[in-house]
Every structure is written in C-alpha cells, then in structure tokens.
Amino acid sequence: MSGVLYSLVALGFVLIFKASGVFNFAQGAMVLLAGLALVRSLDLLVANGFPLWVAIVLGIGFAAVIMAITAWLIERFVIGPLVNQDGLTLFMSTIGVTFILEGAAQMIFGSGSYPLRLFPTDAWFLFENLFPGGILVNKLDVWGGFIAGVLVAGLAIFFQRTKTGRALRAVADDHMAAQSVGIPIGWIWFVVWLVAGLVALVAATVWGTKLGVQFSITFLALKALPVLIIGGLTSVPGAIVGGLIVGAGEKLAEVFLGSHIGGGIEYWFAYVLALAVLLVRPQGLFGERIIERI
Amino acid sequence: MLYREAGQFKTTYAEDMAIFPIRQDRMALAILLGIAFIGVPLLADFDIWPFGSDYLLRAILLPFLILALAAIGVNILVGYCGQISLGSGAFMAIGAYSAYKLGTGVHIPLAWLGFAISIPPLPVLLSILLGGLAAAVVGILFGVPSLRIKGLYLAVATLAAQFFFDWVFLRVSWFTNYAPSGSVSAPTLDFFGLNVGTPIERYMLCLIFVTVFAFLAKNLVRGNLGRQWMAIRDMDIAAELIGIRPLYAKLTAFAVSSFIIGVAGALWAFVYLGSWEPLAFSIDRSLQLLFMVIIGGLGSIMGAFVGAAFILILPILLNRIPSELGVPLSTETITHLEFIIFGSLICYLLIKEPHGFARLISIGKEKLRLWPFPY
Numbered sequence: 001m002s003g004v005l006y007s008l009v010a011l012g013f014v015l016i017f018k019a020s021g022v023f024n025f026a027q028g029a030m031v032l033l034a035g036l037a038l039v040r041s042l043d044l045l046v047a048n049g050f051p052l053w054v055a056i057v058l059g060i061g062f063a064a065v066i067m068a069i070t071a072w073l074i075e076r077f078v079i080g081p082l083v084n085q086d087g088l089t090l091f092m093s094t095i096g097v098t099f100i101l102e103g104a105a106q107m108i109f110g111s112g113s114y115p116l117r118l119f120p121t122d123a124w125f126l127f128e129n130l131f132p133g134g135i136l137v138n139k140l141d142v143w144g145g146f147i148a149g150v151l152v153a154g155l156a157i158f159f160q161r162t163k164t165g166r167a168l169r170a171v172a173d174d175h176m177a178a179q180s181v182g183i184p185i186g187w188i189w190f191v192v193w194l195v196a197g198l199v200a201l202v203a204a205t206v207w208g209t210k211l212g213v214q215f216s217i218t219f220l221a222l223k224a225l226p227v228l229i230i231g232g233l234t235s236v237p238g239a240i241v242g243g244l245i246v247g248a249g250e251k252l253a254e255v256f257l258g259s260h261i262g263g264g265i266e267y268w269f270a271y272v273l274a275l276a277v278l279l280v281r282p283q284g285l286f287g288e289r290i291i292e293r294i
Numbered sequence: 295m296l297y298r299e300a301g302q303f304k305t306t307y308a309e310d311m312a313i314f315p316i317r318q319d320r321m322a323l324a325i326l327l328g329i330a331f332i333g334v335p336l337l338a339d340f341d342i343w344p345f346g347s348d349y350l351l352r353a354i355l356l357p358f359l360i361l362a363l364a365a366i367g368v369n370i371l372v373g374y375c376g377q378i379s380l381g382s383g384a385f386m387a388i389g390a391y392s393a394y395k396l397g398t399g400v401h402i403p404l405a406w407l408g409f410a411i412s413i414p415p416l417p418v419l420l421s422i423l424l425g426g427l428a429a430a431v432v433g434i435l436f437g438v439p440s441l442r443i444k445g446l447y448l449a450v451a452t453l454a455a456q457f458f459f460d461w462v463f464l465r466v467s468w469f470t471n472y473a474p475s476g477s478v479s480a481p482t483l484d485f486f487g488l489n490v491g492t493p494i495e496r497y498m499l500c501l502i503f504v505t506v507f508a509f510l511a512k513n514l515v516r517g518n519l520g521r522q523w524m525a526i527r528d529m530d531i532a533a534e535l536i537g538i539r540p541l542y543a544k545l546t547a548f549a550v551s552s553f554i555i556g557v558a559g560a561l562w563a564f565v566y567l568g569s570w571e572p573l574a575f576s577i578d579r580s581l582q583l584l585f586m587v588i589i590g591g592l593g594s595i596m597g598a599f600v601g602a603a604f605i606l607i608l609p610i611l612l613n614r615i616p617s618e619l620g621v622p623l624s625t626e627t628i629t630h631l632e633f634i635i636f637g638s639l640i641c642y643l644l645i646k647e648p649h650g651f652a653r654l655i656s657i658g659k660e661k662l663r664l665w666p667f668p669y
C-alpha cells in the first residue's frame with residue numbers, strides 16, 4: 001500500500017507542473033523539511049508540558065508556516081527571476097533548491113531519525129470468515145488512502161471552482177497571456193508552491209508515522225518520479241492511479257520475479273515500468289498529448 | 295594589454311580554423327600543459343612544497359583529473375546536445391566493471407549450448423578503453439528513448455539506468471567475480487611493461503588520458519558533429535527541418551558521452567580507488583557530475599575542468615577555513631553547509647550566469663582585450 005504514499009508525493013509534483021511548468025525535483029526535500037519541522041516542534045511542545053492535541057495543532061500550524069515561508073522564498077529568489085526560461089533550466093534550479101532545503105532542514109532541525117505518532121499503526125483483520133487468516137489491513141494505510149482521497153477532491157474543487165484555481169490554469173497555459181490579462185503571476189506561483197508544501201506536509205505526516213522522519217525520506221521523491229511518468233505529468237488523478245500501479249507493481253514484481261533473479265528489484269522496477277510506459281505512450285496514461293510545431 | 299590580438303592576421307584557412315586561433319590562448323595552454331606535464335613531476339620529485347607529501351597528488355589532483363574527464367563526457371550530452379542525464383554515475387560504473395571483468399578475464403558458461411566463452415585477461419589499457427566502449431553501447435541503448443521523449447521525461451529514463459545498474463552490480467555476482475563482500479580490487483596497473491604504482495605515475499597516466507580526450511572532445515564539438523548536437527540542443531524541430539538527423543545526432547552524443555564517462559569510470563576505479571564497491575557510483579555521483587557541468591559552464595570543455603576543480607576544492611576549504619579562524623564546525627554542519635552552498639550557487643548561477651564560470655572567464659578575456667581603454 002505504499003502506492004498511496006507515492007501518490008501523495010507525486011501530487012505535489014503534478015500541482016507545481018500543472019501551474020508553472022516546473023518539474024519540481026525538490027518535492028522530496030520539501031517532505032523532509034515539513035516532516036522535520038512538524039516532528040521537532042511536536043517534541044518540543046510535548047516536552048514543555050502541552051497536552052498532546054494542542055501540541056499537534058500547534059505543530060502542524062508551525063510546519064505550515066515554515067512551508068509558507070519556504071514557498072515565498074523559492075518564488076521570490078529562485079523561480080521568480082527565472083520566469084520565461086525553458087523547462088530544463090527550471091528543473092536544474094529545483095535541483096539546487098533540493099540541496100538548499102536538505103541542508104537547511106537538517107541544520108535547523110537536526111539530522112537524526114525521529115519517530116512520529118499521529119495515526120494508529122496497528123492492523124485490522126478483515127474477512128476473517130472468508131479467507132483463512134483474513135486480509136491484513138493497516139490502519140495507517142486506510143488513513144493514507146482517506147487523506148489522499150480528500151486531498152484530490154479538495155484540489156479538484158480548488159482548480160475548477162475558485163478564482164485562484166482558474167488563474168492557476170491560465171498561468172499554466174501561457175505565462176505571458178495570463179500576465180497580460182492582469183493575473184499576478186508571482187502570487188499565483190506562491191500559492192502553487194504553498195499548496196505543494198502543504199501536500200508535502202501531509203505526505204510527511206503519513207510517511208513519517210510509518211517510517212519515522214529522517215533523511216532517507218527524500219528518496220521517496222525519486223520513487224515518485226516514475227509514478228508521475230506513468231500517470232502523466234499534468235494529471236491529478238493520474239498521480240493517484242500511477243501511485244497505486246507502482247506500489248502494487250513493485251511488490252508483486254518483488255514477490256514473483258525478484259525471487260528468481262536475486263531480490264531487491266523494488267529499487268528499479270518502478271523505473272523500468274515507467275520506461276516501458278514512456279516508449280509506448282510518451283505522455284503517460286492520463287497526460288495531455290504534447291503537440292510540437294514551429 | 296596582455297591580451298591583445300591586434301596584428302595576428304590569419305592568412306590561411308588552416309590558421310582561421312585552428313583550435314586556438316589566438317596566440318595568447320596557445321601560450322597559456324602551453325604553459326599550463328608544461329606545468330602539468332613537467333612542473334608537477336619535477337616538484338614532486340624534489341619534494342618541494344606543496345608536493346612534499348602525496349596528499350595533493352593523491353587526494354586532489356588525481357580525482358580532479360578523472361572527474362574533469364567524466365564532466366567532459368556529461369557536458370557533451372547535457373551541455374552540447376541538451377539531453378539531460380541523471381544516470382552518468384551508472385555509466386561510470388559500467389565502464390569500471392566492464393574494464394574489471396575484461397582485465398581479470400571473462401568467462402561466460404553457456405551450458406545449454408554446450409560450450410563456454412572465455413576471454414583471457416586483457417592488458418589494462420585495452421580493458422579501460424573497452425570498458426568505455428561497453429559504456430558507449432549501453433549509452434546508445436538508453437539513448438534510444440530520447441528519440442521519442444525529451445527533457446524531463448528523459449531525465450527519468452536516465453534515472454532508470456542509474457537505479458537498474460546500481461542494482462545489477464550489487465546483486466549479480468558474476469560482475470564482481472563472486473566476491474563475497476561485493477567489493478572488488480583492480481588488477482595491477484601494467485602499461486606496456488611499465489608498472490604504474492606511485493601517486494606521481496598515476497597522476498601522469500590520468501593526465502595523458504585527460505589531455506588526449508580533452509583535445510579530441512574539443513575538436514569534436516567544433517566540427518560537423520558538434521554543430522549538429524548544438525542545433526539539436528537549441529531547437530530540435532528546427533534542426534530536423536534543416537536536414538539534421540535527430541537519430542544520428544542524439545545517438546552519437548549518447549555514444550561519445552558515455553564512452554568518455556565510461557573511461558573516466560574505469561580510471562576512477564582502477565587508478566584512484568583501487569578497490570571499490572557499487573556505492574562509489576551511486577546517484578550522488580551523477581548529481582555531482584551534473585553540478586560540475588552547471589557550475590563550470592554548460593557547453594564548454596574548459597568549464598568541465600573549472601567545475602571539477604571547484605566542487606573538489608570547496609569542501610576542503612569549508613573544512614580548513616573555519617578551523618584556521620578558530621571556529622571549528624562539526625563535520626555534520628560542514629556537510630549541511632556544503633549542501634546549502636552548492637544549492638544556492640546552482641540557483642544563483644542559473645539565474646545570473648547560465649553559462650557558468652567558463653563564461654565569466656571569457657568575459658574576463660573580453661575585458662582584457664580592451665584594457666586599459668574600454669569603449
């Protein structure tokens with residue numbers, strides 16, 4: 001079920017790509033930053049004698065503020081000055097952002113591994129009467145799925161119904177046209193990065209509860225890349241479906257194929273899958289077809 | 295004043311098309327090569343500071359040369375042909391492990407055919423070059439998707455190469471000659487009967503490789519092929535319209551680039567590391583190479599050298615300066631600071647100077663040309 005979690009991270013990618021045409025390599029670093037900010041402030045508040053629910057609310061608020069500041073800084077100092085540059089330059093600049101965020105997050109909040117306990121992690125047994133042993137369902141996975149569903153619904157409404165959402169889509173279609181009808185592009189990009197930061201925060205809480213918040217969480221982002229490719233770069237539902245495909249696919253491959261050729265193929269299976277999808281359908285399963293002309 | 299080309303008239307086509315048409319450039323290069331080929335060995339021979347200990351040779355110059363070679367390879371693909379690659383570490387690994395297999399003898403048992411292919415251990419030089427060739431073949435294979443997909447999608451495809459080969463060299467024990475720990479040692483470095491062992495000999499060996507390949511690359515990128523790559527980079531559809539075959543141009547870029555990266559990988563493993571494990575060629579190495587190219591200058595051979603030097607020296611400076619100033623930082627803080635500085639530098643350079651340090655140097659040359667009378 002780690003597919004749901006991949007989807008959560010991939011969502012952040014899709015949002016930014018949809019709204020600014022930037023392929024955000026830094027999403028994993030943002031998950032790390034959000035997670036560290038949350039878990040460290042939680043620990044601090046609990047240690048100072050706050051009740052748990054107050055600490056959770058304050059901690060999430062603090063992490064959200066951190067993500068807002070990050071979004072503002074990125075827009076102001078990196079993406080803003082690079083407006084109207086081509087995609088590759090923007091992509092490389094987000095690699096730079098990745099490094100800044102990773103370094104800064106660990107410098108400020110420490111670089112250890114911190115456990116996070118927000119959701120129950122014990123398991124339910126379903127259908128015990130139908131199968132011997134039943135199906136093992138992790139409560140955390142159910143929470144993760146639920147949260148992903150709520151996020152998608154919320155984002156869909158945000159994109160379709162609100163004024164900002166419409167402005168976002170306009171910016172994604174054409175920067176210059178959007179600017180010329182009076183859409184404040186800097187503000188829009190700030191909103192996009194903020195939303196991506198909040199999605200990263202959600203991913204961090206779910207993933208952190210599962211594995212603890214630590215540096216290796218950034219590798220999650222690398223896992224989200226094939227999810228993105230399979231689902232299509234511009235499709236929110238694609239991110240979800242792609243995440244599920246990758247999550248289920250790599251476990252199945254590990255079990256059925258990995259035992260024959262040495263195991264550990266979880267590492268690259270998603271990528272090979274993505275490569276295969278790319279060769280057949282370069283825009284992904286749900287992506288928009290890319291039309292090129294001079 | 296020093297850098298004035300007035301009076302240097304080109305009277306033949308050959309002079310006009312020379313690699314370094316300006317006399318000062320030629321002199322600077324000759325001096326640089328002189329220092330590298332004659333000065334450094336002499337200084338090292340007489341134990342003159344800073345060459346008294348092997349530290350400088352072993353820990354700075356050797357990795358600098360090899361990484362600069364790899365960066366030239368990456369630059370050909372990313373800087374000249376515009377195909378972004380996050381899998382260069384994997385191609386270094388392919389070069390290293392193929393060279394290792396060839397250098398220690400290949401044995402492929404084909405049980406179902408009833409015979410086995412055995413190749414005796416090849417000479418080191420040949421196995422390094424063939425390692426590069428193996429990397430080139432794999433590079434072409436992974437370059438094929440670039441015909442249908444481009445830009446960001448391609449980056450993910452090359453990441454696939456990275457993770458796949460990380461796994462292959464970790465898990466398929468045939469490549470490591472069934473070493474139980476997964477780490478392998480290079481064969482003795484024996485070049486035409488000359489045994490390369492001491493740091494200065496290793497340095498000279500790498501220097502020869504780097505010089506030859508740098509000149510080849512420089513010539514290649516200013517020739518027909520290089521101009522095709524640059525046309526593809528600047529606008530691939532337009533390039534196709536003026537008669538450049540994208541298939542040929544892209545695949546040659548992948549092949550040449552992976553060949554150079556593969557040779558660099560073989561040198562890195564054989565000459566610098568001596569014994570290594572797959573971790574030496576992880577995705578961090580790929581990103582490091584990409585940084586060298588971005589910082590040094592996309593689309594510039596000199597940029598590869600500048601970038602490699604910068605990336606190697608910055609951590610050392612970060613280590614030294616605070617402790618010299620009396621504020622020693624913990625190693626953790628230094629690592630994090632390094633991350634932040636590299637990241638900011640990349641962003642800053644992309645915004646202010648997309649052609650990196652190499653462009654700064656050429657701006658400097660322009661200014662010197664007019665000095666002291668600017669317009």
